[in-house]
Amino acid sequence: xxxxxxxxxxxxxxxxxxxxxxxxxxxxxxxxxxxxxxxxxxxxxxxxxxxxxxxxxxxxxxxxxxxxxxxxxxxxxxxxxxxxxxxxxxxxxxxxxxxxxxxxxxxxxxxxxxxxxxxxxxxxxxxxxxxxxxxxxxxxxxxxxxxxxxxxxxxxxxxxxxxxxxxxxxxxxxxxxxxxxxxxxxxxxxxxxxxxxxxxxxxxxxxxxxxxxxxxxxxxxxxxxxxxxxxxxxxxxxxxxxxxxxxxxxxxxxxxxxxxxxxxxxxxxxxxxxxx
Ligand SMILES: Nc1ncnc2c1ncn2[C@@H]1O[C@H](COP(=O)(O)OP(=O)(O)O)[C@@H](O)[C@H]1O
Ligand SMILES: [Mg+2]
Numbered sequence: 261x262x263x264x265x266x267x268x269x270x271x272x273x274x275x276x277x278x279x280x281x282x283x284x285x286x287x288x289x290x291x292x293x294x295x296x297x298x299x300x301x302x303x304x305x306x307x308x309x310x311x312x313x314x315x316x317x318x319x320x321x322x323x324x325x326x327x328x329x330x331x332x333x334x335x336x337x338x339x340x341x342x343x344x345x346x347x348x349x350x351x352x353x354x355x356x357x358x359x360x361x362x363x364x365x366x367x368x369x370x371x372x373x374x375x376x377x378x379x380x381x382x383x384x385x386x387x388x389x390x391x392x393x394x395x396x397x398x399x400x401x402x403x404x405x406x407x408x409x410x411x412x413x414x415x416x417x418x419x420x421x422x423x424x425x426x427x428x429x430x431x432x433x434x435x436x437x438x439x440x441x442x443x444x445x446x447x448x449x450x451x452x453x454x455x456x457x458x459x460x461x462x463x464x465x466x467x468x469x470x471x472x473x474x475x476x477x478x479x480x481x482x483x484x485x486x487x488x489x490x491x492x493x494x495x496x497x498x499x500x501x502x503x504x505x506x507x508x509x510x511x512x513x514x515x516x517x518x519x520x521x522x523x524x525x526x527x528x529x530x531x532x533x534x535x536x
Contacts, residue, residue: 261292264423264455265314265345269323272309276321283309285478286323293422296449296456298466298486301475302500307459310475311425314457315345328422343372346416348426352408356400361392361411364400369418379418386417389452390444406437410444417448423455424448431461438462463490463504467525474499487523506530 272284284306291297299307312318313325316332327344330337346368349355358364365383374382387393390410400408409429416424426445430438442465448454458469466472466486474482474489476499482489489495490503503511510524524530 261294263290264293264295264328265289265291265457266326267291267310267313267323268326270310270313270320270325271322272306272313272318273321274309281478282321283478284313287478287480289473289480289483291423291455291457293455294449294453296446296458296468296470297473298469298471299457299459299473299475300461300463300466300499300501305475306478307475308427309478311347311427311457311459314423314425315342315347317347343419344421345423345425346419346421348409348412348416348424348429350428350431352405352412352432355412355415356408359399360396361398361400361403362387362396364411365414365418368415372419382418382420383414386414387411389417389448390414404437405433406440409433409437409441413441413444413448417454421454423457425457425459427459428461429458430465438465463502464506467504467506474501476500487525491522 267287267289270284270287271282273282287310299311301307309318313320313332316338319333325332327341330341332341356364358367362383365386366379369379369382387396390413392407392410392414395403395407400411403411430441433441445456445458449456460466469486472484472486472489473480481499482495490507496503506525506527510520510530514520520533524533
């Protein structure tokens with residue numbers, strides 16, 4: 261797999277003059293084209309700081325970040341890097357500002373100097389990719405949280421990036437909104453091969469990702485398959501995290517003597533395993 265993003269020896273200080281402990285410490289991480297990488301870790305461990313380096317919102321204090329080989333430290337690379345890596349944030353209300361959905365989605369593309377027919381095509385396509393075509397003419401404030409977040413994602417998609425980075429996009433949503441957004445993001449990855457970097461506090465959301473990165477105190481303490489992380493009590497303890505309920509349930513049933521495969525990560529899979 262080709263790498264889209266290379267993070268090499270990255271350290272970052274918000275205020276280098278205050279104290280000598282960096283917020284991000286010597287991080288090395290490559291993200292492959294088409295990969296779905298989830299990032300978890302306790303509050304304040306540096307998740308947002310790390311991912312803001314992926315499109316040059318933050319510039320390394322030490323080390324480097326390359327996007328398709330383009331170094332984020334070089335200002336002239338930033339427009340290109342930001343076309344390749346789009347960022348979606350936690351609060352959908354702070355990301356939408358137009359009075360109609362389609363205007364909102366067009367906002368980012370309008371800076372690309374495209375013909376207006378091309379802009380319209382891209383907006384329609386982006387809305388269809390997140391299943392929001394029928395809300396094209398709606399005012400964003402009438403939408404549910406999940407729908408708003410999908411509109412924010414469509415605004416990024418219209419720029420046609422190779423990668424979308426999402427910083428806790430579901431943390432302010434109800435369960436229905438969470439599911440809607442998660443399904444939309446997965447569809448972008450599986451049917452459009454868009455690379456996804458997904459920061460979350462919801463352990464259930466990361467169970468199916470290709471690779472899980474766990475941060476603690478600004479360092480990577482685990483990088484690998486989600487089930488390998490959740491099966492390791494020592495690592496969970498170091499990271500101050502808890503396995504998702506379904507994994508805890510399986511662990512409990514196994515501890516109680518039931519023979520079950522250890523790759524179960526949904527209630528449906530558990531029911532099937534028990535019925536066998
Ligand atoms: N703009 C900022 N200025 C100074 N310190 C910051 C700033 N943003 C975050 N920090 C600090 O950097 C650390 C990591 O924060 P952050 O990357 O937001 O963590 P996370 O996203 O994992 O909760 C925290 O100690 C936080 O207080
Ligand atoms: Mg954060």
